[in-house]
Structure formats: C-alpha cells, structure tokens
Amino acid sequence: MGEFGDGELMDPAGARAQPEQPHVSAEASANPRSCPARAGSRLGPTSGTAGRHQGPVSSVGRSRPNLSPSKRRREPQINDEPLMARIGRPYASACGTVLVRRPEVNLHGGQSARQAEEMSVDSAEVRYEVNDSVATITMNRPQRRNAVSKSFMKELAEVLGTAAADDDVRVVILTGCGGYFNVGADLASPPETRGLSRISKDRDRHHVLDGSRCVELLHRMPKVTIAAINGACAGAGLGLALATDLRYAADIAKFNTAFLTAGISGDMAAVWFASQVAAPQKVRELFLVPQKFTAAQALEWNLLNDVVPADALASHVTRVAQQISAFAPLAVRHMKANLNDALLSPLSEYLPREVDRVVDSAHTEDSVEAARAFLEKRAPKFTGR
Structure with missing residues (x-):
C-alpha cells in the first residue's frame, strides 16, 4: 500500500513521523483544486476551472417504467452467494447517512412513465451521487491525498455494494477528490486506523480481506465500472483503478506500484489485474522495480484505455458513461x-x-x-x- 510523497515516493519511516497536514505541491499551489459541492461536476475536480462546480447540473434521462419487484430481474450473483449477503446492509442504513432525492428535470417536456430520481449520499470519506443511471463515487480524503485507511475501505465497500444492488444504476464511475486519485496506504496515520496495523496478523488479515471486497465488486458487479484517474495513483489506489472495466487518465496523472517501497508484497489484486492487461515481463518489472511512470507510459503498457487533457477528463468519462448507459441494461x-x-x-x-x-x-x-x-x-x- 505504498503512496506518493512530495516529488518522490514517501519513505515509510518518514511517513509515520509526518504531522497530519494537507499535502500541497508546487503545482497545486499554482493551480488550487477543491472538491465540488454535491450538486456539482459528476467527476469532481480537474485542473483549471473546467472541472469546478459552476452551478446546479440538470439530469436529463430516459423514461423507464417503475418495475414491480416481481418483474425485476434477479441480479447476478458472486461466488453463488447473493450480492447483498456478501456486502451487508445497504450503504444508507449501514452508515446512517441521508439520502436526498429530487425529481428529474425533463427539458424535453411531457411526463415520464416514472419520475427519475437523483440520489446523493454524503459521508466523511466517500461521496456517492447518482445522475440519470450513472453513479459517481468520489474518494474524499483530499487532505491525505485520498490515501487508504481501515474506515475508508469499509465505507468504499459499502458504497460500491449500494451501486451494485441499485437497479437504476447502469454505470459506476470511480474518481478522487482534490486533484488526486488514490495514493495507497496512509502511512502517516496511527497504526490502529490502518488495514495493516501490525497489531496482530489475524486482525490485519480480516481488515485486508474486507478491503479486498472493493476490487471484487468493481470487477464483478453487474454494472460497467470506469476509473477517472485525475491525479496520483499508487499502491492500493492502483489496484482499485485496475479493477475497473475501463480506465481513463488525465495527462498529468502519475503512477507507481510502490508496494516494495513500503516493505510489503502488495494487495488489492493489483498484480492479478495488471497481469490480465499488460505483458508479463512488464508486469514483473513494474512490481519488482517500483518507480513512478506517466499516464502516457501506462497507456503504452495497456494499463489504460486512453489519456486525455486534465481539463477534459470529466467530460470525456461522462460521455463514455452516458453512451454505455444508453444500451439495453440486461x-x-x-x-x-x-x-x-x-x-x-x-x-x-x-x-x-x-x-x-x-x-x-x-x-x-x-x-x-x-x-x-x-x-x-x-x-x-x-x-x-
């Protein structure tokens, strides 16, 4: 679960001694980024002003009848167990958050067969929004560069479970807040807040297995998943990105496997997913000789579907998601x-x-x-x- 430091990979020993201060790079100082409001851009911030919230966004969607439970198709299962049995209660009830529902604005006039709903869920570390059958999950720890913690992974798994079980969601977008995607383990946090706390092997195995549900859900849920990689992506964050069906990165994004740098062998099935798309000798080099690489290199090695300018990432991924959501769901x-x-x-x-x-x-x-x-x-x- 390695993570990025200021310019180079953070030294594990030095990371633990760091105070809890937001990381601000020279680039960020010149071009500050912030997380959008709940009703703002679907994908969160990008460089410049293009990705910032400029005002409310209307949701224009297709008319779909409100099917009764008896007419709805049974969702596919994972490992012969019902999906919700594996992920627990729906996110809203499990986390005690508030679901905000608003009627859809139909710019074409007339009455829909049902009133589509726009759903937003806010929480401390993960944001969840649904607009016109596209769910956007935003990793929301910008002060820690969206680094992984025990509570963060639990919350992310619950949100992914909600998206997987929602009949009205057809596409799921995963992105990060504050100009970062996800930099891996939060090595500067207290041991008891980490998945790998080193308190006991049994405890750590339990928490890492819980976190691994996230990549399984991204890979196997019956919805198309898309990673919008808007910045630094390393360690466990790289595993999350590789678990999605489609991956698009901003041209400024930087990557690193980083596990060996942190003294661990890796998790989040990053090696497994990388091995499905990249050449075997390149995968071995990436994980055995960890170093930073660019979005252009990640594209060359088949880790990405495309690289786009940072200020065009949100619109590009939204366009792809809308195109997929327009097809027949089954x-x-x-x-x-x-x-x-x-x-x-x-x-x-x-x-x-x-x-x-x-x-x-x-x-x-x-x-x-x-x-x-x-x-x-x-x-x-x-x-x-």
Whole structure:
C-alpha cells in the first residue's frame, strides 16, 4: 500500500513521523483544486476551472417504467452467494447517512412513465451521487491525498455494494477528490486506523480481506465500472483503478506500484489485474522495480484505455458513461459477464454461458425495440425489460 510523497515516493519511516497536514505541491499551489459541492461536476475536480462546480447540473434521462419487484430481474450473483449477503446492509442504513432525492428535470417536456430520481449520499470519506443511471463515487480524503485507511475501505465497500444492488444504476464511475486519485496506504496515520496495523496478523488479515471486497465488486458487479484517474495513483489506489472495466487518465496523472517501497508484497489484486492487461515481463518489472511512470507510459503498457487533457477528463468519462448507459441494461450486464468469463474460462465452459446469456437478452422487450428502431432508422428507447 505504498503512496506518493512530495516529488518522490514517501519513505515509510518518514511517513509515520509526518504531522497530519494537507499535502500541497508546487503545482497545486499554482493551480488550487477543491472538491465540488454535491450538486456539482459528476467527476469532481480537474485542473483549471473546467472541472469546478459552476452551478446546479440538470439530469436529463430516459423514461423507464417503475418495475414491480416481481418483474425485476434477479441480479447476478458472486461466488453463488447473493450480492447483498456478501456486502451487508445497504450503504444508507449501514452508515446512517441521508439520502436526498429530487425529481428529474425533463427539458424535453411531457411526463415520464416514472419520475427519475437523483440520489446523493454524503459521508466523511466517500461521496456517492447518482445522475440519470450513472453513479459517481468520489474518494474524499483530499487532505491525505485520498490515501487508504481501515474506515475508508469499509465505507468504499459499502458504497460500491449500494451501486451494485441499485437497479437504476447502469454505470459506476470511480474518481478522487482534490486533484488526486488514490495514493495507497496512509502511512502517516496511527497504526490502529490502518488495514495493516501490525497489531496482530489475524486482525490485519480480516481488515485486508474486507478491503479486498472493493476490487471484487468493481470487477464483478453487474454494472460497467470506469476509473477517472485525475491525479496520483499508487499502491492500493492502483489496484482499485485496475479493477475497473475501463480506465481513463488525465495527462498529468502519475503512477507507481510502490508496494516494495513500503516493505510489503502488495494487495488489492493489483498484480492479478495488471497481469490480465499488460505483458508479463512488464508486469514483473513494474512490481519488482517500483518507480513512478506517466499516464502516457501506462497507456503504452495497456494499463489504460486512453489519456486525455486534465481539463477534459470529466467530460470525456461522462460521455463514455452516458453512451454505455444508453444500451439495453440486461445486454450490457451479460456482455460484462462474457468478458469476465473469457479471462479465465476454457472455451468448453465459456460457450454454454454465452449461449444462455444471448438467448436471455434476446427474449426481452429491449431486444425487440432495438430491432424495430434499427429498421425505422431511429434511436431506440430501452426500458430495462
């Protein structure tokens, strides 16, 4: 769980002696960044003024009927256990936060089949917003560069569980606040607040396993997950980013595996995820010879889908999320399941699953609507049925 220091990787011994002060780099001093208000930019801050909250943002969405519980499709399961059984109670009840719901503003006029809702959840370390079927999760510890702590990982897992179980969420965006994505373990915090406290092996194993739920949810939840990497990304933060389906980074973002620098062998399945996308010899070099690398290098090594200017990251990721959320929801869920199965399943096991999914998605109203819209040369209107 290594993290970035001021210009170089932080020395573990020196990190523990640091006072709890916000980190301000020379670049940040020249171009200050702050976290947006709850109703602000979906992705949080970027460099310059483009990513800052300029005022309320209207949510314009598709009309989708409010399905009764009996008509809603059962969510896919993880390891043959219902998803919510693995993640515990919904985030709102578990954390005692307040759900704020507002009617959707329909700029095209007329009444929707149901009133879409915009949901916001605020908490100390993680922010959760839903706008028009796209959920944005913002890691909100800017004074610690969004570094990982025990409470932070528990809260993040609960928020991810809420997004995974929400039928109205189709895409999940993960980003950071304050110009950082996530710099890994908070080595400057008291031992009892860390996942790896060194108090006892049993205790640490329990907390690290709890934190590992985050990467499993990002990878296996039945929603498309996107990382908007707006700044420094290292150690456990790199694992979180690699666990998503799609990864876009600002051109100013810097990366580091950093685990060996902190004297540990690594967690958050960072090695596993990196091994799925990058060449084996490059993965070994990244983790055995840790050093900082740029977004351009991460793209070259297949760790990213694209690199965009920092002030365009929010709009770019939002555009991708909206494009995906416009497709038929069941077809998208089945497509993600196909992609995950293709990573490890032999063809003999993969094919029957693919066949079941394509038949299931073909026997939906959305599939009929897609064919009709194609023949009528118009945009389809999917309802999730």
